Amino acid sequence: MSEKSRPVLDIAVGILRCENEICLSLRQKHQSHADHWEFPGGKVEQGELIDTALKREFIEELGVQTDNWQPLITIPWEYEKVSVRLHVYQSYDFVGTPYGKEGQRVRWFDQSELQGITFPDANKGILTALELGDKYAISGKFANAEDFSAKLNNVLNDGVKLIQLRAKGLDVAEVRKLAQENIGAVHKAGAKLMLNGTPELLAQTQADGIQLASNQLFAYDTRPVAKDKLLGASTHNPEEIDQALKIGADFILLSPVLPTQTHPDMEALGLDAFRELVAEIPVPVFALGGMKTELLNEAKNHGAQGIAAISAFWR
Ligand SMILES: Nc1nc2c([nH]c(=O)n2[C@@H]2O[C@H](COP(=O)(O)OP(=O)(O)OP(=O)(O)O)[C@@H](O)[C@H]2O)c(=O)[nH]1
Numbered sequence: 001m002s003e004k005s006r007p008v009l010d011i012a013v014g015i016l017r018c019e020n021e022i023c024l025s026l027r028q029k030h031q032s033h034a035d036h037w038e039f040p041g042g043k044v045e046q047g048e049l050i051d052t053a054l055k056r057e058f059i060e061e062l063g064v065q066t067d068n069w070q071p072l073i074t075i076p077w078e079y080e081k082v083s084v085r086l087h088v089y090q091s092y093d094f095v096g097t098p099y100g101k102e103g104q105r106v107r108w109f110d111q112s113e114l115q116g117i118t119f120p121d122a123n124k125g126i127l128t129a130l131e132l133g134d135k136y137a138i139s140g141k142f143a144n145a146e147d148f149s150a151k152l153n154n155v156l157n158d159g160v161k162l163i164q165l166r167a168k169g170l171d172v173a174e175v176r177k178l179a180q181e182n183i184g185a186v187h188k189a190g191a192k193l194m195l196n197g198t199p200e201l202l203a204q205t206q207a208d209g210i211q212l213a214s215n216q217l218f219a220y221d222t223r224p225v226a227k228d229k230l231l232g233a234s235t236h237n238p239e240e241i242d243q244a245l246k247i248g249a250d251f252i253l254l255s256p257v258l259p260t261q262t263h264p265d266m267e268a269l270g271l272d273a274f275r276e277l278v279a280e281i282p283v284p285v286f287a288l289g290g291m292k293t294e295l296l297n298e299a300k301n302h303g304a305q306g307i308a309a310i311s312a313f314w315r
Pocket of ligand 1: 009012013030031032033037038040041042043082084086120122123279294
């Protein structure tokens with residue numbers, strides 16, 4: 001059967017958390033992806049809700065009662081033999097001590113250990129989703145370097161963990177200087193700094209990654225930054241999304257979701273079309289364009305990792 005026509009298995013995947021730790025189980029020898037760690041879960045039965053499936057699987061496989069499952073990300077993935085859609089939820093709410101009821105190894109890992117663990121391939125987007133938070137601030141106007149730092153500080157004080165340094169009017173040396181002057185404050189706040197710039201610029205700074213503009217995406221055939229750096233891709237349509245995924249983007253910005261003053265000439269997608277596009281994307285997607293913090297939950301309900309914005313955060 002061709003990949004396109006075969007049925008898609010809906011899988012409920014549960015990230016059970018206890019403070020900074022996450023419960024994983026080891027897939028067994030007779031299973032696909034033997035000896036890979038996974039977030040516990042399993043196939044959703046016909047007509048079953050995802051959180052009902054998770055409650056059932058955690059009782060059946062780990063002997064714990066769970067509750068309050070919240071959606072994190074949905075990952076469509078084509079394995080060689082099977083097409084799956086992972087519905088990934090997380091919860092802190094459980095009663096009992098998880099153990100391998102089916103003989104599988106079960107262990108708690110600190111979240112910082114997850115990058116070094118062997119998971120099935122589809123899980124890459126889950127790890128990024130856990131790392132990024134749900135607000136992505138993009139820098140707007142600023143008067144000088146001091147004003148930039150003050151505005152950045154406001155963003156960090158608001159608890160934003162992902163920030164893009166975007167300063168179209170400055171030359172590369174000035175952007176590099178701004179990045180280097182501010183990276184300490186960003187990291188101290190537990191946040192990450194993305195540069196709107198090239199891989200060459202990234203290599204000259206301690207920033208955490210680059211955000212490629214949509215017209216830059218087609219300049220590359222392969223991932224242009226190292227695995228331990230973040231690659232964000234700005235997109236507006238399926239063609240750009242495909243190219244972003246082809247070059248290994250860790251996350252995507254999709255815009256304009258709602259009408260925005262920054263790009264008054266572009267037609268907004270609307271949240272429903274946004275949801276349809278996001279459903280086919282196996283990495284986190286931030287909604288950009290007309291986004292305000294009041295719209296965060298609505299964006300998430302339409303499949304977004306969160307919202308990206310200039311004016312909502314930069315003041
Ligand atoms: N529970 C879980 N499944 C995952 C994860 N990542 C991932 O790709 N999957 C895939 O989702 C499917 C899980 O289905 P399942 O858990 O009911 O499958 P199974 O134990 O009967 O094993 P099977 O894959 O041999 O049929 C598998 O194809 C598995 O590889 C994950 O983190 N947790």
